[in-house]
Amino acid sequence: MLFNIVGINLKKNKLSRHEAIRDIGLPKTVSIPLKKHIGHPAVAVVNEGDKVKIGMLLAKANNTISANVHASVAGRVSKIDEDYIHINTSKDEAEDYIDFSDELITEIPQDKEEILALIRDAGIVGMGGAGFPTDIKLSVPTGKEIKCLILNGIECEPYFTGDERLMLEKAEEIVIGARIINRLLGIQNAIIAVDEKKKKAFEILTSITKRYIGVNVKLLTNKYPQGAEKMLVEAVSGEEVPSGKLPMDMGYVVQNVGTVYAIYQAVMKKKPLYERVVTVSGDAVAKPKNYMVRIGTPVSFIAEKAKVDIKEVEELLIGGPMMGTDIDDLSTPVSKLDGGVLFLKKAKPETEESVCIRCNKCAQHCPIALQPFAIANSYKAGDKPNLYKLRALDCINCGICSYVCPAKIPLLDYIKQAKNEIR
């Protein structure tokens, strides 16, 4: 485009893209998060000392916006604190109601309420990192008309390959999952958005969607942050999400493909969300792979299984290098939101902030076309009215501005603080 070069081309480092998803095994203990999702923490319905089985409800959604939490291993509850339910694993034993067969089920329940209840019971939340309870996102308020369901198969963070593997290995389940949501929303129009680097997944999904009504595949460019909701809706529909509105307000519902796979399993197999695909990668990992990991598995267990020499690691990330969080506590468990654990030998270099040279790179690449340098300056000057005018709140935290700034100004840090001040 003449006026806007939105986004950036990142070195993607998709080291594990050819590694099939495999089970990582059973950790000795798990710590299952009670409040990682958006909304209210779940309330424990078990007690310390109780024996639990895989798939058993541990904590109940405690409000409309909240999510159920299930046991990911069988064993005994050792401790319940504010954040976690800790379980000592004994053997691998699951609740009987879960269907573990590989058989593909295509017959979708007729009743919308039933579908919604199954999703709610399974404790599904946005697995792309948002963590918003999925049943809420899929309950369309009366009066709102939904035009289209968009499945997010972009996975634009470097290293991450879990969604790509799911689309290759569980393509049909994802397509059926999309049809389940179609039914729930009362539409026949789902679009699976895949980026151009995932040609194989695109081909497989395209051939499968030929056999089903109401699901199509669309190829998008591979720029970062193509997978951000606002960018995705624009790329698929040509419409922008108005400032301060949600895609839902325009008739679009966006779901990550991993979440859609979980929906398939919840509705067709009665399987609650207690495990997920996690990409374990980074230059400190000898063989980067995609693992099926039980929710609550501590990072130390993952490091051990991936044969990581933790002394070599300088930066340990849960989530991607652009938007993820770094941790220094190896007992941190994997939550429903975490698509990857990255072990990197080199931490972000410590840089000294120098003066803005007005190169415009931050603004030029900002996907929202904000002026990050101006927001940072207004924040430093304490000019709140200007922060509104510059629409600091529209920032999607993609990190591009800080990434590109040659003066190494931590623009996003300032913008986040600015947002806190005016929110």
Next chain:
Amino acid sequence: MLKKSTTPHMLSNQTTQSVMFDVVLALFPTLIVSVLFFGLKAVLVLVTSVTACLTFEYICNRFWLMKERNSTRDFSAVITALLLACSLPSNLPLIFVVFGAFVAIVIAKMSFGGLGKNIFNPALSGRVFLFLSFPVYMTSWPKPSFNNFFQQDVSTGATTLELIKYSDASTSATRLDNNDYLNEIPDYFDMITGYIAGSLGEVSAIALLLGLAYLLYRNVITWHIPFFYILTVFLTVYVVSLFSEEPLKYSAVTHVLSGGLLLGAIFMATDYVTSPMSEKGKIIFAIGCGLLTVLIRLTTVYSEGVSFAILIMNAFVPFIDRISVPRIYGTGGKK
């Protein structure tokens, strides 16, 4: 040892220093041509300029702005020095080069607060100061002399644009036929390679365009300013030529290839600090520079207008920035 940092956890490897160094590299073809054609004298002007600019930068930064960080290391003063030298005739007495460097660094840059704060392009400020203070020295252009490092027996001559200017009856008193001047205009081949009279760095179109290609390839600048600046000059002169009987005088190609246009459009008008930020702003700025350049070249007593045009437009940058803020995603209106 596990370290903690804020998002994003990776940074591009472009730094202020690397960006500035890329500009220095982009100037290399031009510098090589200038040394080949103007020999030792070019080397002396370049070395004097760089030494003087770095010294002034260091002194001001340390003892006037009282900054801890040594600002000479970011290469911005080197760029100013090289660009200043590039816009001077190679036979300029070296003490004038030092004067120019003083104006560029001390007055145009550091008195505004240093890198990032200045309003006017430092190199151009230095050049224009010299031009207005020592007009005779600043309009005596040695002719290039290839393979003559010590530049023996080099004659001076008029630049292409000066020839065009002299051909105006009003300014010409010495020769009878105005066309004598126009017939001296070099051919396009010489203009492209740079075998013409002029300042150190403005003569060779091909060397400057190589620099442009490098700057674009390394994502240092965007194409907007050079493209719209050059296009505006070309089109304006072309339109004027339609109403003129003198094709040599108003040749659009000659106007693009001569004088400081390419040097200005590629290296001076694209200076981050003194040009608008948004693409839209850059286009407005470039068109303004182009129109002013042609206006000065064709209607004033000066033969060349690039320096004045860019400096005048520099003054409008805050205003252009204000009216060219990009439309934010999701706020309606045209894309």
